[in-house]
Amino acid sequence: MKSYESEIEALLNDKLNEYEPSVQFGRVWSEYRKNYMKESAIRRLFKAPRIAVVVLAALLIIGFVLKPRVDKIDYPFVDDPRVIGRWQTVDCVKTIDQFVPGQKALLDQLPVNQLVFVKGGKMLMQNEDTNGSLVPSVSTWTKGLMIYIVDKTASQYEIREVNGTAYMFLEWKTGDYVYWHRKPSYYVLVKIDDHDYSDFKVDVKEDKIDYPFEDDPQLPGTWQAVDAVSSMDQFQPMDQQYPGVLYLQRLDIKEKGSISEVTTNGQNPEGDLTWTRGLIISKQEKTASHYEIKKFGRDTYLFYEWKSGDYKTRGMKPKYYVLKRIT
Amino acid sequence: MILQSITQEQAEAIFREYSSYVYRVALFISRSSTMAEDITQETFLQVFRKYGSYDATRPIGPWLYKITLNITRNTLRKQKWLQLFMEIPEQKSTHSIEEEVLKNQIDQELWQEINHLTLKSREVIVLHYYLGLKLIEIAKVLDIPLGTCKSRLHTAMNSLTKKLRANDHFISYQGGDQHEKL
Numbered sequence: 001m002k003s004y005e006s007e008i009e010a011l012l013n014d015k016l017n018e019y020e021p022s023v024q025f026g027r028v029w030s031e032y033r034k035n036y037m038k039e040s041a042i043r044r045l046f047k048a049p050r051i052a053v054v055v056l057a058a059l060l061i062i063g064f065v066l067k068p069r070v071d072k073i074d075y076p077f078v079d080d081p082r083v084i085g086r087w088q089t090v091d092c093v094k095t096i097d098q099f100v101p102g103q104k105a106l107l108d109q110l111p112v113n114q115l116v117f118v119k120g121g122k123m124l125m126q127n128e129d130t131n132g133s134l135v136p137s138v139s140t141w142t143k144g145l146m147i148y149i150v151d152k153t154a155s156q157y158e159i160r161e162v163n164g165t166a167y168m169f170l171e172w173k174t175g176d177y178v179y180w181h182r183k184p185s186y187y188v189l190v191k192i193d194d195h196d197y198s199d200f201k202v203d204v205k206e207d208k209i210d211y212p213f214e215d216d217p218q219l220p221g222t223w224q225a226v227d228a229v230s231s232m233d234q235f236q237p238m239d240q241q242y243p244g245v246l247y248l249q250r251l252d253i254k255e256k257g258s259i260s261e262v263t264t265n266g267q268n269p270e271g272d273l274t275w276t277r278g279l280i281i282s283k284q285e286k287t288a289s290h291y292e293i294k295k296f297g298r299d300t301y302l303f304y305e306w307k308s309g310d311y312k313t314r315g316m317k318p319k320y321y322v323l324k325r326i327t
Numbered sequence: 328m329i330l331q332s333i334t335q336e337q338a339e340a341i342f343r344e345y346s347s348y349v350y351r352v353a354l355f356i357s358r359s360s361t362m363a364e365d366i367t368q369e370t371f372l373q374v375f376r377k378y379g380s381y382d383a384t385r386p387i388g389p390w391l392y393k394i395t396l397n398i399t400r401n402t403l404r405k406q407k408w409l410q411l412f413m414e415i416p417e418q419k420s421t422h423s424i425e426e427e428v429l430k431n432q433i434d435q436e437l438w439q440e441i442n443h444l445t446l447k448s449r450e451v452i453v454l455h456y457y458l459g460l461k462l463i464e465i466a467k468v469l470d471i472p473l474g475t476c477k478s479r480l481h482t483a484m485n486s487l488t489k490k491l492r493a494n495d496h497f498i499s500y501q502g503g504d505q506h507e508k509l
Binding site: 004005007008009011012013014015016017019020021022023025027028029031032035055059236238239 | 335338339342343346347349350351354355360363364367368371372375376405406434437438441445446447452453456457484487488491
């Protein structure tokens with residue numbers, strides 16, 4: 001731990017000392033004089049609501065500016081035979097011109113190792129989370145674009161020849177682009193095969209779901225989703241980890257095994273989800289998700305394994321929804 | 328009681344000495360340069376206004392950083408409140424390309440893990456390792472018992488050690504964007 005301490009100290013100094021505020025003393029001083037020194041008692045009386053309005057207006061403006069950016073994504077499919085096949089990522093660069101074959105601009109391992117452009121617009125991907133296997137991606141493509149429906153981004157791709165090799169430069173629209181309105185960087189990929197992956201078979205995981213009902217008196221009630229975390233120990237009641245709107249909003253868990261869920265798409269009727277001690281079962285999805293109830297201070301939370309497509313078809317570890325008991 | 332107001336010379340000296348640190352602490356905790364600018368300005372406005380209540384026999388740093396942290400927390404709270412209505416993302420720059428093009432892989436992992444710590448842990452880390460405050464001073468700044476302060480630092484360090492050990496193949500460019508939304 002000692003070595004980390006000196007590392008942390010050096011790193012904080014290294015990273016933070018680069019930054020200087022742009023706010024000048026003169027501005028703060030004149031603001032101080034204006035607001036606090038010459039304030040009459042009557043003005044003080046009206047100060048709070050006035051500042052509140054100004055702050056609110058400023059926050060509203062900031063909120064508007066920082067609203068997530070959404071691209072047009074409803075493009076018709078147009079074929080592009082050049083992209084069909086499997087592509088390997090080799091680099092990530094800020095601008096296309098920055099790319100030099102054999103010299104990596106980004107020293108890190110990239111999260112996506114391979115992308116496969118399938119005939120008709122579907123895509124497959126391979127990354128560390130998928131244990132080296134190809135899995136279906138939620139992204140699709142049409143000529144010149146890769147479309148990601150979750151964040152509503154349309155990333156342009158361009159194929160250029162560099163030193164005799166064809167490289168694909170694909171805009172990489174992460175949170176920096178969506179939330180901070182920054183220019184996207186570019187993934188650089190090189191083609192490794194021209195195969196047609198249309199018949200690619202995906203292993204869909206199915207859990208055992210035929211469990212007999214066993215009661216758990218702690219579970220029935222209404223639970224409001226407050227966070228989503230990769231592991232239960234990540235959860236901190238006052239510090240939401242998941243940045244964004246949670247898809248699952250609420251679970252109304254009844255006695256004797258029935259559940260109705262409310263998501264951002266609305267209320268799903270009872271029937272699909274049921275529960276038995278320790279498990280929440282989806283008949284439709286054929287998943288059995290473990291749950292655990294924990295107390296933090298006075299509040300009670302339900303940790304519910306979320307077995308989405310990431311788990312079923314992409315071989316990934318399920319994450320946890322955290323829901324707070326409200327009744 | 329009549330509180331002595333601050334003179335321009337005193338104010339300027341304090342501003343010159345501490346404004347960079349205040350800004351960097353606010354930047355580290357809020358992860359937003361816009362917010363950090365506002366927090367810096369608001370901190371010094373409060374420092375100047377409350378200067379008369381400051382005990383001049385004690386070092387000014389901890390008193391000033393206490394104001395900084397209170398303002399930072401309030402600002403973050405307001406931002407979270409606004410987020411409920413306007414879908415402003417929490418200002419977590421886990422995907423920032425600038426952060427990821429660090430030359431040293433270990434530094435990068437460490438920096439990422441520090442940034443993933445909870446707010447409370449990050450507060451203790453920046454006060455201790457960046458501003459060099461002693462634990463007893465941090466306890467006063469954060470208004471918590473010394474034991475709690477030690478435990479927060481210990482938890483933060485444990486969490487970092489655990490994560491860094493687990494991250495033999497740490498991927499900083501996490502591809503959460505490729506997966507389904509929760």
